[in-house]
Amino acid sequence: MKLLVLLAIVLLIIAGHQLLRIIELSRGLKKTKEWQLTNSDNNLMGRGMLIFMILFFVFFFWQILRWRERALPSSASEHGFKIDWLWDVNMNYIVIPVFLITNFVLFWFAYKYRGNTNNKATFFAHSNKLEMLWTVIPAVALAFIIIFGLKYWNEIMADASDPNRITVELYAKQFDWTARYAGKDGKLGTTDYRQISGSNSVGMDTSDVLGHDDILVKNEFHIPVGREIELLMRSRDVIHSAYLPHFRAQMNCVPGLVTAFKFKPVKTTEEMRKDPYVIQMMAGINKQREKEGKEPVIFDYLLLCNKICGASHFNMQMNVVVESEKDYNVWLAKQKPVKAMASK
Amino acid sequence: MGTKHTATELEHGHATHHDHAHDHDEHHETFVSKYVFSMDHKMISRQFLITAVIMACVAMTMSVIFRMQLAWPGEKFAFVNALLGDKWAKDGILDPNMYLALVTIHGTIMVFMVLTGGLSGTFANLLIPYQVGARDMASGFLNMLSYWFFFVSSALMLGSCFIEDGPASGGWTVYPPLSALPEAIPGSKLGMTLWLVSMAVFIISSLLGGLNYIITVINLRTKGMKMTRMPLTVWAFLITAILGVLSFPVLFSCALLLIFDRSMGTSFYLSDIYIGGRPLDNVGGSPILFEHLFWFLGHPEVYIVLLPALGITSEVISTMSRKPIFGYRAMIGSMLAIGFLSFIVWGHHMYMTGMNPFLGSVFVFTTLLIAIPSAVKAFNYITTLWKGNVQFTPAMMFSIGLVSSFISGGVTGIILADSALDINVHDTYFVVAHFHIVMGLSAIFGMFAGVYHWFPKMFLRMMNKKLGFLHFWITFISAYGVFFPQHFLGLAGVPRRYYTNSNFPMFDNLVDINEICTAFAIIGAFGQVVFLFNFFYSMFRGEKAPQNPWNSNTLEWTTPVAHIHGNWPGKLPVVHRWAYDYSKPGQEHDFVPQTVPLAEGEHDGGEH
Known part of the structure; x- marks a missing residue:
């Protein structure tokens, strides 16, 4: 049995080797090199990016629908309600939207601007306005997170003071x-x-x-x-x-x-x-x-x-x-x- | 010795810009001086890469083993027994101590050997001299030592897996007292000693490399290569090297004190401990001191891993979009900001350690600040794609993958940085998901992008495109498949580093989530076989590379398709413009190499 497996492996290696030889020989005949991108490569991979994005988002929502009921039950302690509230606000208004929007834009641009020999890219090196925009917006969102986060953190971590504790x-x-x-x-x-x-x-x-x-x-x-x-x-x-x-x-x-x-x-x-x-x-x-x-x-x-x-x-x-x-x-x-x- | 001769010649040649015909045919190198103790940055780069590829395979195999344990605890796997033997996997069931050891060594190898040594060592070595127009590193000899210390360190880490008590198993962060007391866990016997020695040697390697990178960038730039004309790769390697030089010595002292505590009876990290049936004499130390020292390196380390990957993708995304990188100066600024901030955020790993909560609040503030430069980088990448002419080489696809994982993993960082929210997910799988996506995937995608993109310069041959596509899709899909579901394990409260979740009924309904993660891990692991084949096959039999296959602007593509000492025959190139003149209006081609002089009235640096 072992001998047979060994024989099969050896034969596979020989077959693979021969196949590679054929590929190597045939590539000498072609005009374009294997590694050069063609328009059809770019079309295929650009569409692939879009399809991936759709599947990724479907997977994301599928997980939420299927697994959200396995998350811990809502808080059983007083301070935990604040944590849960802050968690939900952060997740629903910042984390998930940013995740979805930026990933969408990324894959959409990859698809939309997929390369073509007839196209030429636009020379666009910088824009102070845009850069200021995406420095300030995250800063504002973070200010909210920091203020609420620290407020709750200080309350939760304060020394126990209830005389009845x-x-x-x-x-x-x-x-x-x-x-x-x-x-x-x-x-x-x-x-x-x-x-x-x-x-x-x-x-x-x-x-x-x-x-x-x-x-x-x-x-x-x-x-x-x-x-x-x-x-x-x-x-x-x-x-x-x-x-x-x-x-x-x-x-x-x-x-x-x-x-x-x-x-x-x-x-x-x-x-x-x-x-x-x-x-x-x-x-x-x-x-x-x-x-x-x-x-x-x-x-x-x-x-x-x-x-x-x-x-x-x-x-x-x-x-x-x-x-x-x-x-x-x-x-x-x-x-x-x-x-x-x-x-x- | 031929190489030594060349090294002096190099410095001379650079200082004066004299025409030095580096007639490499004159050098008759032996096998040893060419392939083993080489002082040539290109060879050292390849040595780093191949070592890292081997280490990555080991660490990945480990992860498959413990992922299988997590999905199917108690199942018997013949191959696990075959790999680990009867002692650690009797009948093919993984031993709990070995589980912890695998988790520990997987983390250590991935973070240090693959993503620090492998990533910086390979690409900083290859690209710094090439892209700044230098004949080699400032010190070829130290560079050689850097690799060989790295090799010894890797060998020690691998060797520690074959000793009787098993390798270190206190987690890659090796918190004492667990790591300090041999009674606490078998991995804290000889295995831990070897881990510490390996790490000390690794730090030496990293420092030698880092100093070299910094000096080369500062001193050996060719004529016209102003700091503001350097490709972002070089900027990234420079900042990374500075971070490493400033933070690794702290890890060294951290490890040294642990060695003292382990072998010389000191009490830096130990106090009030009763173990093995007796109270220990150690009084007055604090494990929290260790955590401070460890994370003072540990957090910059995250960026030591990430920045080179971000540098590589900046270059690849710009080249392959056929557009200048958007916001070149903002990119440099955000890397500098990230580098600076990375030194004052380490406490966010320690919110729940008993550290003063007020100190925690300071770290919340600094940690969340780091999100701003990170966001700027992500938006700039996306804007670079906008109205581009995107060429989907495998390197470009991995770069897009990096931007995606950098975002998807980065946004959960906002949650974890917020100490109040960290309370309930600290040390759970939510954290595992977060850092694997933002750091692990991003950095490894960056590394793959670098390999596919610069393979022609490294091995003078091309990698197979179709296999590259296949490798990308398998890797990208399975990477998200492994780590995305782990957020949900974290939301259910599953702690890290549990040998099995089956001892708590509250986790019983999570079995299928674990199975999905493991299934993707196995698929992903097989996907790497495609890469390994493509890598090693193309190294010897791939199509011959042309001089500038990607129509790129940077200097490395002006070197001949050969590995010669001094990189350029004759004079060093002179730089006239920044690296990102892609699709510049009024130019004949959609790229203008940095060596092309500015035309009358033409502006440099993105103005036109």
């Missing part, structure tokens, strides 16, 4: 997350990475009494709806990134630093599960899962790692449950403080 620490390590709550005293205990051990996985400073009532949870953490959540982030080993796409929240977790991000969830997990967009999206997901012979799933908020951190980077996840304040308090009361866990 809940502080949760997300602790990242290869390859899982731990969430830490302040406990009854409302204060997180200090930490010291040298004290990390099997029973002290997040490196709490055991001499700090403030930390004794802190609560550690894995796999899933809960937050109440409508309260400002201040996330503080630490890392044990390498850079991770806490990415909460549904809340439009992200921040790197950097060893040696405490980073922060604040947000206010506006929809509980249950509400999200009833959202028509989410229902449709989950139907699509479960359809695919059925095809692959997997169990159906229901919607959950997720925390993902979004900075390359090692072999299992792709599987560093934690569920986030948003619930009413009452349910949250019930859940929190059931969690055991660190001190009790350590003494067990």
Whole structure:
């Protein structure tokens, strides 16, 4: 069998070689050289440019129609609405029109002015008016983007100031997350990475009494709806990134630093599960899962790692449950403080 | 030594403009001095190109492997096993560590070896002496070293793929602590050391090359070649070289400190780390320092990759539209503006790193400013086509492709530059789509345009036109096919550098998007076989090139169809006009070479 394949390859090479010989010999007879462009080349390729443009735009809209329902659902946090609004304005009024118009003009000109031996190009080397025009217009559009972008950025990234906020620490390590709550005293205990051990996985400073009532949870953490959540982030080993796409929240977790991000969830997990967009999206997901012979799933908020951190980077996840304040308090009361866990 | 003799002769010949008959027949070069340790810019250019083509094939094959993993995770592919062996692809299923290694080395090779070394090394070497009318580079010896450092660097990078623990795998940005700690990932053992050494050698190569380019452009321009008469290619290479000379040393120090942290126990980038079951002694360093140093190179690097491609297309679009480039001075101005701004935008890679948000706002402002000169360039290209007589050579088609990808990838940059919008798409596939289209595709299209356009000068033969058309369409269609859908992955929140998306149910409905990307990647990869065949076949058996096949104005087309030392037999050409007198009214032909004196009352530089 292998011999046959080898033989076939050898024969193909010989045939190819002979074919090339014929082409090489015949090109000596022709008047025009192969590499010289003819009018029919220019016509063909010019039309090709136009056809490409049409197919490209069709592909573009086809993707939007088919895949827009797979984009993340609308924001589940307060500041996320601003991001979504700004995103839509930028996309719909600047990015997509510029993309479509300039690509159209480019391919249209390529087609319209395709070369012909009878034509002569117009000598047109510069025009201050035109150049000024397309310096000023982008500048004006960018001024809008910069002003709104910075306004929202400053609001979103301002330090958490709500006295009623809940502080949760997300602790990242290869390859899982731990969430830490302040406990009854409302204060997180200090930490010291040298004290990390099997029973002290997040490196709490055991001499700090403030930390004794802190609560550690894995796999899933809960937050109440409508309260400002201040996330503080630490890392044990390498850079991770806490990415909460549904809340439009992200921040790197950097060893040696405490980073922060604040947000206010506006929809509980249950509400999200009833959202028509989410229902449709989950139907699509479960359809695919059925095809692959997997169990159906229901919607959950997720925390993902979004900075390359090692072999299992792709599987560093934690569920986030948003619930009413009452349910949250019930859940929190059931969690055991660190001190009790350590003494067990 | 014949070549050494020539080098002194060159300088002399240039300084005095004496008639030096460079009788190349006198030189009896050995194989080694002609093909291996050559000091001739044309040979060095070809060496760079062929090395880059080989490296590009390696990096492309890697991308096909990891794209297949992303589309069909868990499937067994015999060819993956055949390439990577049982250790990294048991039964043909890619190992997660090897996945990260492939992503890392793919990025490194493409960015540095192909689009920096390959693109600048090939075309700056070929075109600077030719287009400014010099007999060779200012220092042929340093130029030779530049190539051989590049070769060693490429060889080390390839070699690192064959060691026991695998090559570096912390992403091409090699952020510590991941890249600093061998306990964190196998790729941070010997593989990372080799990566850093390879990079250090690469930086030496880049600096030697860059200094040479700058000096040649400044000092060795022929009579009449004013700065404002230089073709835009030369301007682009000059600005690129300045960017490289100013920013690569910072990468060098960045890498050096990482080497110290890895091997000498310093703590520049490390603090408060517990790994491998023990706390480390390192205190006080910061990984964010690394990110600042890295991106201080990393962002100018984007333009080091892009500007040569833009320079090449400026030349090709003007020549092939048979029109002067629109807004010659605006083009220079925007390249200078882009070059300057590229040094003060690096922080936009770091909005989400914990860097002070106020600092982030400054970078939003500077980053969005860079959109203005970029827009000017795009509009000027389009206006150059307007009322032209567009000749669709394969080089021209790739140039039009570049303008399209520069626009399509550029507009999403507006989104990513805006820190508030970056929050939710930072490090997702939206970013992957953006930079592959705007930087990867544009630069590689520019490189293809350059190869098709200057092949006759490089190899004295013509490439096959029809195969060029075929190659263009396959490449152009599949390139958009691979990267456009990735925007939608980003909108669904899919992070970069995930070995598989199947561990998160929320990404299950994206399987078909990944399959489309991968299918196009495979088609695109096969499409490159057309190019490789055309390239190597035409090198030896293509039709003989005439002196000026594209009816072009620039000086390289006034050299004889032969590779001779000193480029021009006899006197150096004297330049009388800018490079863009195409279809000038009142002229007999639709092109007027730069060596033609201005007629009585004729204006230079686009006035008529």
